[in-house]
Amino acid sequence: MLTKSMIIRDPLKLLGLEADEALQDGGCGAILARAGVGKTALLVQLAINSLLQEEAVLHISLKDPVDKVDLWYKEVFQNITRIHDINAANQLWDEILPYRFIMTFESSVFSLDRLMKKVEELRSQAIFHPKSIMIDGFSLPDATTSELETLKAFARDSGMTVWFTIRGHRGDAQTPDAFATEFASQYNDFFNVILQLSPDKDQIQVKPLRTETTAQPPLFLDPATLLIREKRV
Amino acid sequence: MYKNIENVRNIGISAHIDSGKTTLTERVLYLTKRIHRIHEVRGKDGVGATMDSMALEKERGITIASAATYCEWANTEINIIDTPGHVDFTIEVERALRVLDGAVLVLCAVGGVQSQSITVDQQMKRYNVPCIAFINKCDRSGADPFRVIGQLKEKLGHNAIALQIPIGLEAEHKGLVDLISMKALYFEGEFGDTVREDAIPESIAETARQRREELIDAASMFSDELTELALEDEQIPAELLVQAIRTGALKRELTPVFMGSAYKNKGIQPLLDGVNYYLPSPVDVENEALDIENAETPIKLSCRTEAPLAALAFKLEDGKYGQLTYIRVYQGELKKGDTAVNVRTGQKVKFGRVVRMHADQMEEIGRIPAGYIGAFFGIDCVSGDSFTSEGKKLSMTSMYIPKPVISLAIQPEDIKSETNMAKALNRFTKEDPTFTTTMNEETGDTLISGMGELHLEVYLERMRREYNANISVGEPRVAYRETVTRQSDFNYIHKKQTGGAGQFGRVAGFMEPTTEEEFIFENKISGGVIPTQYVPACEKGFRECMAKGRAFKYPVTGIKITINDGSSHAVDSSEMAFKAAARGAFLQAYSKAGPVLLEPVMKVVVETPTEYQGTVMGTLTQRRGIIVGSQDEGAQSILEAQVPLAEMFGYTTILRSLTQGKAQFTMEFYAYKQVPKSIAEEIAQKNEKAAKTGT
Numbered sequence: 001m002l003t004k005s006m007i008i009r010d011p012l013k014l015l016g017l018e019a020d021e022a023l024q025d026g027g028c029g030a031i032l033a034r035a036g037v038g039k040t041a042l043l044v045q046l047a048i049n050s051l052l053q054e055e056a057v058l059h060i061s062l063k064d065p066v067d068k069v070d071l072w073y074k075e076v077f078q079n080i081t082r083i084h085d086i087n088a089a090n091q092l093w094d095e096i097l098p099y100r101f102i103m104t105f106e107s108s109v110f111s112l113d114r115l116m117k118k119v120e121e122l123r124s125q126a127i128f129h130p131k132s133i134m135i136d137g138f139s140l141p142d143a144t145t146s147e148l149e150t151l152k153a154f155a156r157d158s159g160m161t162v163w164f165t166i167r168g169h170r171g172d173a174q175t176p177d178a179f180a181t182e183f184a185s186q187y188n189d190f191f192n193v194i195l196q197l198s199p200d201k202d203q204i205q206v207k208p209l210r211t212e213t214t215a216q217p218p219l220f221l222d223p224a225t226l227l228i229r230e231k232r233v
Numbered sequence: 234m235y236k237n238i239e240n241v242r243n244i245g246i247s248a249h250i251d252s253g254k255t256t257l258t259e260r261v262l263y264l265t266k267r268i269h270r271i272h273e274v275r276g277k278d279g280v281g282a283t284m285d286s287m288a289l290e291k292e293r294g295i296t297i298a299s300a301a302t303y304c305e306w307a308n309t310e311i312n313i314i315d316t317p318g319h320v321d322f323t324i325e326v327e328r329a330l331r332v333l334d335g336a337v338l339v340l341c342a343v344g345g346v347q348s349q350s351i352t353v354d355q356q357m358k359r360y361n362v363p364c365i366a367f368i369n370k371c372d373r374s375g376a377d378p379f380r381v382i383g384q385l386k387e388k389l390g391h392n393a394i395a396l397q398i399p400i401g402l403e404a405e406h407k408g409l410v411d412l413i414s415m416k417a418l419y420f421e422g423e424f425g426d427t428v429r430e431d432a433i434p435e436s437i438a439e440t441a442r443q444r445r446e447e448l449i450d451a452a453s454m455f456s457d458e459l460t461e462l463a464l465e466d467e468q469i470p471a472e473l474l475v476q477a478i479r480t481g482a483l484k485r486e487l488t489p490v491f492m493g494s495a496y497k498n499k500g501i502q503p504l505l506d507g508v509n510y511y512l513p514s515p516v517d518v519e520n521e522a523l524d525i526e527n528a529e530t531p532i533k534l535s536c537r538t539e540a541p542l543a544a545l546a547f548k549l550e551d552g553k554y555g556q557l558t559y560i561r562v563y564q565g566e567l568k569k570g571d572t573a574v575n576v577r578t579g580q581k582v583k584f585g586r587v588v589r590m591h592a593d594q595m596e597e598i599g600r601i602p603a604g605y606i607g608a609f610f611g612i613d614c615v616s617g618d619s620f621t622s623e624g625k626k627l628s629m630t631s632m633y634i635p636k637p638v639i640s641l642a643i644q645p646e647d648i649k650s651e652t653n654m655a656k657a658l659n660r661f662t663k664e665d666p667t668f669t670t671t672m673n674e675e676t677g678d679t680l681i682s683g684m685g686e687l688h689l690e691v692y693l694e695r696m697r698r699e700y701n702a703n704i705s706v707g708e709p710r711v712a713y714r715e716t717v718t719r720q721s722d723f724n725y726i727h728k729k730q731t732g733g734a735g736q737f738g739r740v741a742g743f744m745e746p747t748t749e750e751e752f753i754f755e756n757k758i759s760g761g762v763i764p765t766q767y768v769p770a771c772e773k774g775f776r777e778c779m780a781k782g783r784a785f786k787y788p789v790t791g792i793k794i795t796i797n798d799g800s801s802h803a804v805d806s807s808e809m810a811f812k813a814a815a816r817g818a819f820l821q822a823y824s825k826a827g828p829v830l831l832e833p834v835m836k837v838v839v840e841t842p843t844e845y846q847g848t849v850m851g852t853l854t855q856r857r858g859i860i861v862g863s864q865d866e867g868a869q870s871i872l873e874a875q876v877p878l879a880e881m882f883g884y885t886t887i888l889r890s891l892t893q894g895k896a897q898f899t900m901e902f903y904a905y906k907q908v909p910k911s912i913a914e915e916i917a918q919k920n921e922k923a924a925k926t927g928t
Binding site for chain 2: 064065066067068069070090094097098101102103104105106108109110114118121122125127128
């Protein structure tokens with residue numbers, strides 16, 4: 001097995017968040033940015049990090065078809081293997097693939113309740129046991145507080161963590177920072193980690209908002225690979 | 234008889250299985266007066282659709298072989314190839330697209346963009362074939378053409394734009410609104426023969442206006458004049474809009490979308506107009522040939538009849554008058570009595586009967602000018618052969634041919650059947666390059682190989698019916714392969730110097746895995762330690778070993794051999810000695826290089842009611858499948874998985890019984906993947922046992 005021997009930089013550790021500490025079972029994370037900044041790329045990067053630890057990831061997409069999500073994974077994976085100079089990338093990909101399950105929904109038929117039923121079905125029939133759920137494209141205001149609490153409890157009882165991408169609208173009268181601050185205060189009880197992607201000149205800065213982290217230098221998304229890096233290009 | 238070449242369309246009708254291609258073609262033939270009565274695919278009259286001429290096609294209600302036909306609509310001649318929808322017959326679609334100038338992509342208004350639509354779309358991209366889409370079955374419960382347009386954009390990346398909107402859907406589907414003329418169209422008469430134009434119903438007038446705006450927006454990308462008029466909010470002439478859409482469609486940057494219901498005879502006439510307006514004529518398409526005498530330099534072909542002949546045989550059929558060859562003429566003219574050269578064999582041929590096909594009937598025509606599709610009799614050739622005028626050696630680019638992945642051992646039950654089976658196999662292998670036969674030297678069985686269970690099943694059935702051959706069939710066999718997983722050195726001396734002429738050769742170097750090609754040979758010999766004249770013999774020796782691996786006795790693939798040292802003897806070295814040394818070196822390195830068994834893994838797509846989603850997933854994981862993803866569309870779900878072919882035999886029956894026949898699946902070859910060790914051992918043991926018992 002190549003996966004266990006893989007040593008790559010854990011994006012959460014780079015952010016000063018020890019993954020185990022930041023997101024325990026039932027822990028929820030959010031990646032916050034306006035459209036087209038790199039939310040899905042970062043989400044996929046976190047997912048691949050879990051896959052490389054042989055932890056099952058259920059990727060939910062409400063905006064892209066399965067093939068397109070798969071393409072995201074392939075691209076981010078290729079970038080990671082290239083940067084870390086990993087040989088036998090094909091073999092490694094074959095090894096992590098069984099740990100990933102992509103589920104796409106038409107947004108009109110999606111609800112958190114439906115998602116929980118699906119996950120329960122996968123688990124009870126021993127088809128797939130996700131350790132993390134990545135939800136891309138869900139509009140959080142569509143869910144009630146009680147639904148969110150139910151999801152959190154379900155994740156805790158099932159030993160899972162949940163990540164969401166949250167879209168702040170482009171051209172909002174509100175500034176991105178004001179939107180992020182308001183979001184963080186509104187969902188203070190729900191999210192354990194909030195990462196804001198913030199365009200900074202021609203770079204994209206990754207700012208942890210919610211968690212107290214050890215003082216870290218600012219982190220950026222590499223504009224070419226959209227992977228987290230420690231300094232500006 | 235022949236039109237101005239600009240008034241000719243060579244089109245294919247492609248889609249997912251059961252989207253209604255043949256039903257649509259039947260309507261097209263009726264409305265263009267090629268037939269005088271409509272017969273349904275599984276009609277109560279038992280006649281079957283005109284294009285499904287093979288007995289088996291009529292029985293199963295599927296199209297197996299492409300059938301060519303032609304018709305005339307609004308002074309334009311349309312040559313149509315009806316293509317099969319099932320993935321196993323994908324070579325038929327490949328061939329059709331290679332020779333066609335445009336295509337109609339038929340989609341189901343309920344099912345939307347399904348797995349085979351994606352395959353067909355990739356094929357269209359490969360051959361750069363412009364297309365228009367027809368969203369069929371708008372009368373069905375759950376029909377939603379605009380959801381399908383969304384899928385065309387998302388799943389296939391098409392810049393799809395509706396040219397029509399439906400007047401009512403499902404049982405209420407009454408007609409269409411043409412967004413160019415902004416008129417309602419109703420199809421009246423027994424078979425929708427008469428198109429009645431009327432004002433747009435009030436209830437959908439606003440929707441129509443919005444959709445027309447979207448259409449103008451999309452089309453204005455291809456016409457500055459249109460952009461200006463749109464910006465100035467002026468009246469837009471229909472001709473200008475049509476011309477802009479045509480420009481976009483021919484560049485494959487815009488996909489005009491039509492809709493209707495072929496079964497209910499709605500929307501066929503506007504679609505035919507669309508074929509004329511938005512698909513290219515032969516002169517709109519740039520075709521190239523390879524000049525064989527000039528290092529295969531690509532040269533552009535012109536669609537002039539006076540130019541030297543360049544034509545491609547794309548399909549063969551064995552009929553009652555001998556071999557019938559379908560041909561597309563790209564340049565020049567193919568005339569009865571003329572001679573030409575088969576570029577592959579270099580043989581001169583003389584064309585006898587030249588005909589035009591209409592399903593299984595034909596019409597003598599005498600000549601096929603540039604841009605047309607026709608057929609001739611009596612010339613021995615294979616599918617993919619190019620024909621050119623004498624003195625020219627122009628080969629049309631070769632077609633992509635997928636490799637077979639499944640085999641069956643077959644045996645004739647009596648002497649008569651043996652002769653008939655041989656005849657049948659000879660014909661089928663000539664017609665279909667994805668169908669091959671080989672002889673198992675150990676067991677004496679004939680192995681037939683193809684693209685899937687159905688593919689082989691159809692040929693077996695045809696052998697029984699058309700050739701009266703009684704055949705017993707063995708278990709299906711998967712085309713396993715072997716490869717190596719790590720680098721390994723070799724240094725082998727082949728030496729026989731005891732009495733008579735001696736043999737001596739030493740070969741050293743290393744073997745390593747590669748994913749680039751099946752076999753790569755690199756010569757890094759310096760200082761002439763292996764004399765140059767013996768290097769090809771070394772390569773041959775290594776290559777020969779690829780035919781059967783030492784570990785599992787299957788063909789070897791994905792190996793790179795580098796030779797970097799060796800030695801020779803002034804008297805005893807020979808080609809034979811170095812070939813033997815290379816064989817020894819291969820065996821020496823192979824067992825150390827971590828040989829593994831590979832198996833074909835299929836991309837399986839199952840469409841199922843959502844209530845059965847969990848059950849279906851279970852059946853796939855039980856079969857060592859990896860579920861790539863699922864798409865939940867409410868009542869219906871689509872699952873995509875990668876499953877080893879060896880586990881998929883008989884899956885049709887299991888899926889049917891578990892879902893009350895409500896789920897269906899398609900599969901196509903995805904990749905060769907390593908077989909898990911325990912299963913590889915089982916296979917090796919089984920093979921060993923079979924070798925001992927001689928079965």
